[in-house]
Amino acid sequence: MLDGDPFAYFSDLLVLMVVAVPLYFLLPWAWARRLLLGLAGAYLLYLIAPRLLAFYVLFWLGVYVLQLAATRWRDRPSSWVLTTTLVLLTLAPLVVWKLRPEWAVLEFNVGMNGLVDGLSPWVGAVDRVRDLILPIGLSFATFRAIDQIVKVRLEIVPPLRPLHQLAYGFFPTVLIIGPVIEYTEIDRRLDERARWDPNDTLSGILTIGLGALKVFVLAYLLRGSQDVFSLSTRSGSPLDYWLELVMFAFYFYFNFSGFSDMAIGSARIFGFRLAPNFNNPYLKTNPQAFWNAWHMSVTRFAQRNVFVPLGGMRARTQYVAIVATMMVIALWHDLTIPLVIFGLYHSAGLIGHRWWVARHPVPDHRGLARRAGANVLLFVFYLLSLPLLMVELGSLGDFYGRLL
Structure with a gap:
């Protein structure tokens, strides 16, 4: 599920990096490098639409204030109520957008254009020629903001100072496609002396190249598989649907992981070593391994902020924690009934696997045939959930019927 136009965004990013990267390493002051990173991200948002930049300035300013509130009442007996309130306030824009998308998108475009126009008629005129847009990247920004507030509340990190907040909020490589980086x-790296490392540059270029190969070669060749969900214009045998669903699964993976690689590789050229976002998920043999390898930044966020706090490490509460974690991951994409079903479906897979392994431990060394069989079963289990991401509720029965 990709926000906006990642191709145009990364084209602008790579052009900008020709100037920004040398300047970043030449600047002798850490504050100036933080400012440069923040301004680079702000400029990329401005290129999409000035109103988008205005929205994120307000969003991250709000997050800056909320993190200060998290520290002010940290030691009070009811501080958990405050923390919950701060998290809900951070979630509010995303929830409103998901619940009332047409109204929210209209208000977002009209309201932010009015703000921009009031600040600068010239920039407002530039903004008016841009197409209507979604609040691109808000899903990623919301999880990053929540993670920041929770870490500040738990004293894992000190409250961010203004330029640190600017650099983190507008970190240029992850704004519209993720991953959901942690501060x-x-x-x-934001505070230390920036020294150019040729190994970082080489690694970043190779990672960007791998991502481009995934997106512009492998995913491009499979792009027609998206038509499998166009039920009104599609007909064919069950085998045809299964084959196209398999091709779509690989298109989905190559496209999503490819852009993630490009974001991580671009950050590496600046010297930032971001955690990987995918780790060959289709080669895994059980649901837990799959989710620890698929869109790992979101999985890590949910594990830290949902699974562990709800008692996922304790036998008595582990299943409740699993369901809550998967529902957060599912509903992060959208607030729809099919995605509720998606969350429950994968919760059942994770719980079933955990229950089975507790009673039938998996041997350390399994034969190739047994591992391959487990991999195929897991892949089919995953395939059956993809329509829940792509097909409207009223058409799901028809789609699954065609698979049979």
Whole structure:
């Protein structure tokens, strides 16, 4: 599920990096490098639409204030109520957008254009020629903001100062396509002397190249598989649907993981070593391994902020924690009934696997045939959930019927 036009965004990013990267390493002051990173991200949002930049300035300013509130009442007996309130306030824009998308998108475009126009008629005129847009990247920004507030509340990191907040909020490589980075992935680098490392540059270029191969070669060749969900114009045998569903699964993976690689590789050229976002999920043999390898930044966020706090490490509460974690991951994409079903479906898979392994431990060394069989079963289980991401509720029965 990709926001906006990642191709145009990364084209602008790579052109900008020709100037920004040398300047970043030449600047002798850490504050100036933080400012440069923030301004680079702001400029990329401005290129999409000035109103989008205005929205994120307000969003991250709000997050800056909320993190200060998290520290002010940290030691009070009811501080958990405050923390919950702060998280809900951070979630509010995303929830409103998902619940009332047409109204929210209209108000977003009209309201932010009015704000921009009031600040600068010239920039407002530039903004009016841009197409209507979604609040691109808000899903990723919301999880990053929540993670920051929780970490500040738990004293894992100190409250971010203004330029640190600017650099983190507008970190240029992850704004519209993720991954959902943690502040602790970049904080040390924001304060230390920037020294150019040719190994970082080479690694970043190779990672960008791998991502481009996935997106512009492999995913491009499979792009027609998206038509499998166009039920009104599609006909064919069950085998045809299964084959196209398999091709779509690989298109989905190559496209999503490819852009993630490009974001991570671009950050590496600046010297930031972000955690990987995918780790060959289609080669895994059980649901837990799959989710620890698929869109790992979101999985890590949900594990830290949902699974562990709800008692996922305790036998008595582990299943409740699993369901809550998967529902957060599912509903992060959208607030729809099919995605509720998606969350429950994968919760059942994770719980069933955990229950089975507790009673039938998996041997350390399994034969190739047994591992391959487990991999195929897991892949089919995953395939059957893809329509829940792509097909409207009223058409799901028809789609699954065609698979049979």
